[in-house]
Amino acid sequence: MSEEVGPQADLEELTYRADERRVSFIVDEEIYPRDAIYGAAYLFVDRCYLFLGRPSDRQIEVRLKPKSAGEVTDATLDALAGEFANELLNQVVRQRVGDATRDIREYYMARAFFGEESRSSIDALLAELDAEELEEDELEVSVPWDSPAEDGAGG
């Protein structure tokens, strides 16, 4: 995450720059689609001031500045950048899972609302209820002996 070059410097990382109150980093749209960046940004709008810049094609610069009036330390900015990066990843995964399961979701929704099978099962349940009621009272007329005595009379 940080700018320091470590033993795994050859791995692509999300490097960031931090000044007194702001942290910024470049996000590659090939890895993190714009919708994922929007999704993460949307979740941070209440905590941070955000600005998205376009340094070059397929790259978006994310600038984050905490809204809190208190002291902003390097650790705060470091944590903020890390949280945002995690949320970016989360958004990408959500999108991919959403895309991968779209067809099956639509299928189940359509089947639940319009499928013949679901309608017949509801009809069967209703018929079952009717049958039970009919077994108890063929006429389905309320009779006084079924209701509790109100005046204390009776045998």
Add this chain to the structure above:
Amino acid sequence: MAETINFSTSIYRNDAVQAAAQAYGHLAKIRIEADEGNVVLHIEDIDERVSDRLVDALCNHALYETVARTRAEDRT
């Protein structure tokens, strides 16, 4: 103090930036210009009470509007 903000139209929606400018128009003098690939806001005469955060808040507003409007459009 005057400020200039460049909103890339490949990220921010034009109508979202305009909505943000309109929302904060009572706190500063805001002029909108369309540059190639950018919507540029020139901000002057910022109300002293909010001068430390108006630009940041306006940028947030533009981003929020962009995301909200894009999502609303995707749903229809």
